[in-house]
Structures are given as C-alpha cells and as structure tokens.
Amino acid sequence: MGRGRIPDVAVKRLPIYLRVLTDLKEESVEIISSAELARRTGFSSEQIRKDLAYFGAFGTRGVGYRTDLLSDRIRRILGLREGVNVALVGAGNLGTALARYNLHRHKDVRITAIFDNDWDKIGKRIDDLEILPMEELPRVVRRQGIKMAILAVPAAAAQQATDFLVESGIEAILNFSPVKVDGRGQAYVQNIDLTMELQSLAYYTTGSASREKQGSHVSQ
Amino acid sequence: MGRGRIPDVAVKRLPIYLRVLTDLKEESVEIISSAELARRTGFSSEQIRKDLAYFGAFGTRGVGYRTDLLSDRIRRILGLREGVNVALVGAGNLGTALARYNLHRHKDVRITAIFDNDWDKIGKRIDDLEILPMEELPRVVRRQGIKMAILAVPAAAAQQATDFLVESGIEAILNFSPVKVDGRGQAYVQNIDLTMELQSLAYYTTGSASREKQGSHVSQ
DNA sequence: AATTGTGAAACACTTCACAGCC
DNA sequence: GGCTGTGAAGTGTTTCACAATT
Numbered sequence: 001m002g003r004g005r006i007p008d009v010a011v012k013r014l015p016i017y018l019r020v021l022t023d024l025k026e027e028s029v030e031i032i033s034s035a036e037l038a039r040r041t042g043f044s045s046e047q048i049r050k051d052l053a054y055f056g057a058f059g060t061r062g063v064g065y066r067t068d069l070l071s072d073r074i075r076r077i078l079g080l081r082e083g084v085n086v087a088l089v090g091a092g093n094l095g096t097a098l099a100r101y102n103l104h105r106h107k108d109v110r111i112t113a114i115f116d117n118d119w120d121k122i123g124k125r126i127d128d129l130e131i132l133p134m135e136e137l138p139r140v141v142r143r144q145g146i147k148m149a150i151l152a153v154p155a156a157a158a159q160q161a162t163d164f165l166v167e168s169g170i171e172a173i174l175n176f177s178p179v180k181v182d183g184r185g186q187a188y189v190q191n192i193d194l195t196m197e198l199q200s201l202a203y204y205t206t207g208s209a210s211r212e213k214q215g216s217h218v219s220q
Numbered sequence: 221m222g223r224g225r226i227p228d229v230a231v232k233r234l235p236i237y238l239r240v241l242t243d244l245k246e247e248s249v250e251i252i253s254s255a256e257l258a259r260r261t262g263f264s265s266e267q268i269r270k271d272l273a274y275f276g277a278f279g280t281r282g283v284g285y286r287t288d289l290l291s292d293r294i295r296r297i298l299g300l301r302e303g304v305n306v307a308l309v310g311a312g313n314l315g316t317a318l319a320r321y322n323l324h325r326h327k328d329v330r331i332t333a334i335f336d337n338d339w340d341k342i343g344k345r346i347d348d349l350e351i352l353p354m355e356e357l358p359r360v361v362r363r364q365g366i367k368m369a370i371l372a373v374p375a376a377a378a379q380q381a382t383d384f385l386v387e388s389g390i391e392a393i394l395n396f397s398p399v400k401v402d403g404r405g406q407a408y409v410q411n412i413d414l415t416m417e418l419q420s421l422a423y424y425t426t427g428s429a430s431r432e433k434q435g436s437h438v439s440q
Numbered sequence: 441a442a443t444t445g446t447g448a449a450a451c452a453c454t455t456c457a458c459a460g461c462c
Numbered sequence: 463g464g465c466t467g468t469g470a471a472g473t474g475t476t477t478c479a480c481a482a483t484t
Contacts, residue, residue: 097317
C-alpha cells in the first residue's frame with residue numbers, strides 16, 4: 001500500500017483540498033484557515049492540519065494557509081504540476097464514458113492514449129483520440145512518458161492486461177474491471193468495482209434483512 | 221453513516237466474498253475454509269472469520285463454511301435476496317455507461333428507472349429503459365419500492381438532486397458527481413470521484429515530486 | 441488574538457493466539 | 463486434527479488539547 005509513513009487515506013484527501021483551493025482561487029480568496037477548509041470539505045480541521053503537516057509546514061500560525069502556495073504544494077506532492085498522461089485500456093461502454101468524461105474536464109490528469117484489442121474498435125476515435133491496438137502500448141507509453149493506466153476491460157481479461165501494463169512500465173493502475181487485479185509488487189493498484197459498491201450500498205437501506213439479530217455486541 | 225457496531229469496511233468486503241462463493245457454486249464446491257477464501261480474496265483468514273462473525277456463526281468448527289448457506293446469508297445481510305431496484309439520475313456519458321454496464325450484468329442490484337431533466341434526453345431509451353423527467357421520480361420510486369440511487373449529474377446540480385432524492389425517500393446514494401454530497405442525515409452516501417481517484421493515484425508514481433521517502437512499493 | 445503544528449489520548453480496525461467444537 | 467469464533471494485543475487513524483508562532 002502506501003510507501004512511507006504517510007497514510008493512504010491522507011493522500012486520498014489531498015485532491016479534495018486541491019479542489020476547494022481551486023474554487024477559492026476563482027473567488028480570489030488568498031488565505032484560508034483549516035477551520036474554513038473543514039467547513040468546505042466536511043473533514044475536521046485537526047485532520048486537515050495533520051494531513052498537510054505530513055508533507056511539511058505550509059501554513060502560518062495565527063494566520064492560515066496561502067491558497068496559491070498550498071495549492072502549488074499539493075500539486076507538487078501529487079506530481080500534477082506538469083500534467084500527467086494516462087493510458088485507457090478498454091474502449092467499451094465504461095471505458096468510452098470514462099474517456100469522454102476525462103477529456104472534457106480536467107487538465108492535470110489526462111487520458112492521452114486509448115487501447116483495445118477489438119479490431120472493430122481499433123482505428124475509431126473518441127473525441128479525436130484514436131483507439132490503438134494493444135501491441136502499440138509499450139511504444140506509446142515510452143514515448144509519452146505514461147506511468148498510469150485506467151483499466152476497463154472484461155473480468156476475464158483484467159489480470160492479463162494488468163501484467164502487460166506492468167511489463168510495459170506502468171506504475172499505477174485504476175482498475176474498473178469487476179475483479180481485483182494484482183500489480184505483482186510493481187504497480188500500485190486501486191480497484192473500483194461498481195457491482196460491489198452497489199451491493200454493499202444495499203446494506204444501508206432498510207427492511208432488507210437480518211440485521212437486527214446481532215445480540216451481544218457492545219456498542220462503543 | 222455506519223449504523224452500529226459493524227465496521228463499514230467489513231460490509232464492503234461482503235460482496236467480494238459473495239463473488240467468490242458464486243464462482244465456487246459453478247465449480248460445485250460445497251464447503252470452503254476461511255483459509256481458502258483468504259487465498260481467493262487476498263484478505264487474511266482471521267479477517268474473513270471476524271467479518272462473518274459480526275453477523276452470526278455461519279461456519280462449522282473443524283469443517284468450514286457451506287458455500288450455499290454462506291452465500292444465502294450474505295445475500296440476506298446485504299438485502300439482495302429479492303433483487304434491489306435502483307434509480308439512475310443523470311443520463312449523460314457516465315450515467316449512460318453505468319446504465320448499460322449494469323443492465324447487461326448483475327441481476328441482484330439493477331437499474332430500473334432512469335431520470336434526467338434535459339428534454340433532449342427525456343423520452344429516449346437506454347436498453348429499453350425510457351429516460352424520464354425528474355418530476356416522475358417520487359412517483360416511480362414509490363411504485364417500484366426503490367431505495368437506492370446512482371447520481372451522475374454535473375457538480376452544480378448534485379446537492380440539489382441529492383436533496384430531492386432524500387425527500388423522495390431514497391436511503392442510499394452512490395454519487396459519481398465531482399462533489400461530495402450530503403445525505404442530510406437521512407441517506408447513506410458513498411462518493412466515488414473519478415478525478416480525485418486519478419489525482420491521488422498519481423502520488424504513487426515515481427519522479428513527480430517531493431517524495432524523499434525511498435520506500436518499497438507494495439500494492440494491496 | 442488567532443491559528444498552526446503536534447504529542448498524547450481515544451478510537452477503529454487488523455492480527456495474534458488459542459479455546460471450543462466437529 | 464482441523465477449522466471456526468473470539469478475547470487480547472497490536473497497529474493505524476482520528477481527535478483532543480495546548481504550546482508555539484505570527
């Protein structure tokens with residue numbers, strides 16, 4: 001999982017802070033306190049201060065954080081300053097939607113190459129990006145300096161595709177396939193399984209099940 | 221958010237166990253140990269036993285868990301036995317892809333109604349499901365006994381849509397909009413923010429930033 | 441006076457280790 | 463003998479509370 005003593009959960013919160021800071025820039029706010037960041041993100045102010053302190057002392061006591069400086073520091077920490085190129089593997093329904101979604105939006109992390117192994121799809125375009133055959137991947141990854149990939153292929157193809165990505169030098173993978181894939185110790189993998197998310201969500205609705213009979217557990 | 225003594229993280233793992241159990245059924249495996257479940261899921265056997273024990277004693281000491289029985293119990297715990305109807309709100313690129321993805325696959329959690337407020341989309345179909353105007357939502361939710369919704373609308377519309385869902389009786393929301401939405405204490409909300417996921421993933425690639433720490437990469 | 445940065449305490453989750461049962 | 467179920471120990475994360483700083 002994580003690499004130093006910085007919790008993964010803290011890293012996951014950085015982009016949320018970044019989004020608020022971007023909004024603040026538009027509002028021309030120059031200084032923000034952890035209390036105000038807390039109000040806007042829903043996290044506690046202590047947690048925000050602690051998260052930021054993992055990476056250094058960016059604030060000024062008695063004053064707060066300079067929005068421009070903090071924004072820049074978070075960008076630097078995440079490695080977003082020069083923009084990050086991402087490969088999309090799998091141009092089915094989900095992959096195509098993810099591509100459109102991403103291409104229309106953010107600039108700091110951007111899909112710059114799309115791959116599939118279906119010859120019906122290869123050669124077609126999604127928003128000006130041509131769908132390339134998988135064989136091209138190692139070359140394109142090298143040429144574009146791509147280190148991240150989004151995986152949106154069927155379950156049966158997911159681990160094989162992952163292995164190919166890892167061999168090609170990919171270091172981080174966002175996996176939407178409905179199986180957990182293994183980065184073979186070479187790549188950090190974040191799995192997002194939509195079916196699973198929906199199934200676990202069902203637990204939080206009423207009237208579905210035997211969630212009464214837990215007898216003797218003591219609540220904190 | 222969470223409802224009591226059972227950790228949310230444990231609930232999130234149940235669907236993973238369920239998927240393995242479904243595979244096992246196809247292989248006609250009738251009994252499985254926590255050790256074998258551990259091998260197939262990547263979690264530890266103790267964790268699996270503990271997760272299952274939160275809900276009751278489903279196994280047999282010295283033997284293991286009956287796959288059919290365990291599968292049924294997990295379905296019951298999650299409330300999946302009779303199938304769960306879900307409303308999709310927002311029929312843009314992402315919403316449409318999520319609908320197609322879901323409609324083609326699983327039967328236990330299924331999108332059964334799609335809503336949008338764009339008159340260009342209303343009346344059109346996604347795989348035989350007609351896109352309905354938002355005004356219809358309360359009626360349809362009541363008629364179909366819908367308790368869950370997937371939210372895939374633009375950021376600016378997300379909180380308003382959430383409030384409308386909560387008013388309409390929705391109890392759990394899977395939010396794909398690029399803002400955290402608040403269930404007003406009435407609905408459990410799971411936020412999945414794709415931009416955020418990509419940004420935090422960038423942290424785990426090399427050479428981008430001030431990450432002095434020379435740790436070993438370990439993926440989950 | 442205000443707000444950060446941070447040890448210490450509290451809490452949450454995971455792993456250990458073994459008693460209990462088949 | 464083998465495997466579950468579970469208190470106890472260990473680890474990770476959040477919250478508390480306050481000294482340090484502007």
